[in-house]
Each structure stands twice: as C-alpha cells, then as structure tokens.
Amino acid sequence: MVTSFHNQTLSSGVTVHYAEAGSATAPVVILLHGFPSTNLQYRNLIPLLAGQYHVVAPDLPGFGHTTVPAGVTLSFDLMAETVSGLVDALGIKKFAVYVFDYGAPTAFRLALKRPELIAAIITQNGNAYDEGLGPDFWGGLQRWWAGGDEHAEIRSVLFEAIGDIEWTKAQYYDGVPETNRKLVDPQMYTLDYLQHLGPEDKRNLQFTIFWDYQNNVKLYPKFQEYFRTHSPPLLAVWGKGDPCFIYPGAEAFKRDLPNARVELLDGGHFLLETHVNEVAVSVKAFLGGLKW
Template identity: 40%
Template sequence: MGITAVPQVAHRFVEVDGVRVFYRETGPVGAPTLLLLHGFPSASHQFRRLMDVLGNDFRLIAPDYPGFGHTEAPAGFTYSFERLADVVEGFVDALGLDRYVLYTFDFGGPVGLRLAERRPAAVAGLIVQNANAYAEGLSEMARDFIALTPEVEGAREKAAELLVLPVTRSQYEGGTADPTLVAPDGWTLDQHFLDQPGRKEAQVDLALNYHTNVALYPKWQAWLAEHRPATLIVWGRNDIFFPATGAHAYLADLPDAELHILDTGHFALEDKLPEIAPLIADFLPRAWDGKARAGDRKESIGSVSR
C-alpha cells in the first residue's frame, strides 16, 4: 500500500519594519497560493494539519501577527488592527506575494479585509471561516466584547479575564459535537504564548481596539459587493461569538459565494478538517483560474451537500 508523501514545511522569520515576523510555508512556488490569517488567541500553528494535507498541491503561507506566536515585536509597538494589517502588508511585500487567496478566520477577518481593501488586485479569492463582517453575525457575547473600549472604566481588567486557560480551552471545544476530536495541543500552545511577558497587555490593547473593526463593516461590505471575489464560506454553526447568521449575511454582497455550515464551533478546522480540506482543494484551483464565479453557487448545511 502506497503512502502519500507529507510535504515539507519550512519555518522562517522575515523582518518587517522592525518586527521579526515568524511564518510557516509549504508547497510548490508557482502553485495557487493561500495566505492563512489566524485568529485569537492562536497563531500560525493552528494551520499545521491543513498544511500537511494540502501542501503537496498548493502553496500555503501562514504568518504570526505581532503579539502572537513566535513573532517578535519591538518595545513600543502599537497593538491595533490597523497596525497588524500594516505588518501583514509588509510581510506579503517581503515575500514578493502579488496574488493570493485569503483564508480569514476570526481576527484574520479584519486583518485580511484591510489588506484586501488596500490591494484588491492581489486577491484571487476569499475563504471565510468564522470571520465576521456583519452586525448580524455578532452574538451577545461578542457585542459585550466590542463594548470594551479604552474609555470604559474597568475595561482592561474585563478584557484580561479572557486570557486564562479555561477560556482559551473553551474556545476550541465549545460547540463541537465530539470534543475528543479536538487535540489539546492548540489551546495549550496558545496559552503558552499568552503567558509570555507583555503578551497579555498586547491582547488587551487589541481587545479594546476591536470596535474599530465593527465601524468598518459597511466599508468592507461595499468592497465585497463591488469586487465580488470568488468566495468559499465554511462556518461552525455553534460559534458562541459569531453565529451562522454572520455566514449567511455575506450572501447579500457575495450572492455567488459557496456556503457550507458545519456542526461545530469557532475553531472549525480542529474537528472538521476532513470536511473542510476537500472543499478548499476543490475551490482553490477554480478561484485561481477565475472560474469560481456566477453560476457556480453551492450550499450545504451540516455535513452533507444539498
């Protein structure tokens, strides 16, 4: 019985405006390129299994933002979503990436949409996984989080309550049908990085800056409606932050998007990789060649297409 070769994954750093950006890269140069933008409180390690599955056929690149993972930011770095997007923009320049499909998850949504808005010609397509851009996609818990701004008394202390191990773990296991399918490695590594010196302060700064993303929702929606990028939406229906109404909301501006709602939670890749990876493998070549457009609409609810 033959065994499929596992792709080599390189682990590198590149300097971007004083930030030493760590990233993972696999796949042949010249293949359709997927730029993987991670969420909170994770980093590029959340894409390790996806890279192993798709790395023989596609080029996958996953950076860590400042304040996350192995990336090293200088003292005095301003932690805002605008600055994260600045660093990712510098990162794609440093690697010479002039065209890519964006994978946006959680924080990757506001980072990726800022990048897309700045460089629309570079975006060959979007893969949206529990990355919200619509008011309809905000749960009550998410709205409480967004209400934490620098002017609110006790906001920093409230935001810091999210940065402990039980909360980190719950983001992975919450909403899953079978928590035994979720490896403990992800939340354990996330918490390791959260507990490093200065990291919790950086995360609190970002939490208090999150309201700037919601203010930009109308602008991003207008961008989506104007540019109509080929889009694959995969969404865990039981996400306590971003319910599935946020996935469906994209269809107002992207009526030809391919939509799949899965019976899982926020970190959908953790237990639904066997379902999500084939969807990505099917979508990427079509988006890259400009064929995932009107008339190509697919939709599935749960695990079975209909």
C-alpha cells in the same frame, strides 16, 4: 509535504515568523490565524493544501514568534500592513486568502487598500457583519467599548475572566458536539493560553488588540462595499456552533456576494480541530474552479 519555518524582517522593523509549504511556482494561498492562536492552528490543513498550492501561514503581530519593535502599538492596521509587507518581500503578486477570526479583518483591511492582491477569499468563522457577532462573547467587550474609556473598571473584570485558562479552553470546546470533543487537541488551548493570555504582560498586549477590535466593526460597511465593488470569489465555511462568530454572519456574505458559497458544519469556533478533512475538500474544490 514538508512544512518549513522562516523569519522575514520588514522595513517596518517587524520580523514575521511564517510557515511555508508547497511548490514556489504553484498558486499562493495565505492562511491568517485568529485569536489567541498562531500559524500552528493550521498544522493539519497545510499538508492537505500544499500538494497543489504554495501555502504561507504567518504569525500575526502580537502572536507566536513574530516580533514587533519596542514602542509599536499592536493594532489591526499593523497586522494588515505586516501581511502586505510580507507578500511584497516574498514577491507574491496575487493570492487566495484563508481567514479565521482575527485573520478576517486583517485581510479585509488589506483588500481595501490593495484589492489587486486578492484572488479569492475563504472565510472560516471570519466575520464582516453585525449579525455575526455572538452576544454571549461580544456583549462585555461592546459595553467596554461603548464607555469610551480603555482603562474603565469593566476592563479589569474582563482581564480577570480571560486570565483563567478555562476561558481559553471554552474557545475550543464550546459548540462542539460531544461526539467530536475527543478530536480537539488540548495542547492547543494550553499553548495559546501560556503564550498569549496567562502572563499578565502578554494579556495586556491582547487587551490592546481587543480595544482596537471595535474599529473593525466600524469598518464593516467598508468591507461590505469592497465585496460589492470587487466581487471576490468567496467561500464561507463555518462551524455553526461557534458562540463567538455565529452562523448568521456566514449567511450574510450572500447579501453582498450572491454567488458566495456558504457551508455550515457541525463544529465550533476552531473548526479545523474537528473538521480539517472536510474543510480541505471544500477549499480545494473552491480554489480548483478559480482562474488565477
């Protein structure tokens, strides 16, 4: 199945770069990537889904080849508004959404405003619960947020640490069993670093988004209320070795969605690098049971 690439300019001035595959008449699955990646993280999943579904995978604002007008501040609200604008521009009325990392609060914000769009949710290491926040990853950021000063000294410490490519590499390898580390493509963390974290101007943009992430945590109760109120079908498939979004966050979905499916796999944060076939099987089985 061939994947094609497109650009769509929205009324906001954001030009969204997105990958697309599958029949335009098939049910729609939107894939929302995480930090510090692009739709390229779905390069291996897209062809596994496109035989049955119309797959759309945008680069979120601040990432990849999506462009934002000068003077527009990057935020998760902007990400959600951009996805909303894209689905309208493409004439999509309903879709299942596969979320990972930053893709989760993006989709959940959209769901709060436009719940009628969401047919189902697949969350792969995409969090909505306090117990899913891994302390080793989030501790420094939470101390920064708690200080209330975006430009506090701790920002400089974090900025320097994240400017080391070894930090990005660790996002791909931490929690991955030794036997599977050979499955992780080193080009991926290298591209992520060079595109989003190596150059200081790009890293500054990412720190604007880091600062805004605290507002996602504040919205967790609203996200959870949405789950209880609208009961979307949900599959949580999780790399249980992920130190960023730890697996109790996957299990927590069942608190608000008792019928949620939770699957823990022996992988890390970027689970698709090592378990794309297993994830695809689970996703297709889950989606196959939906009434679209």
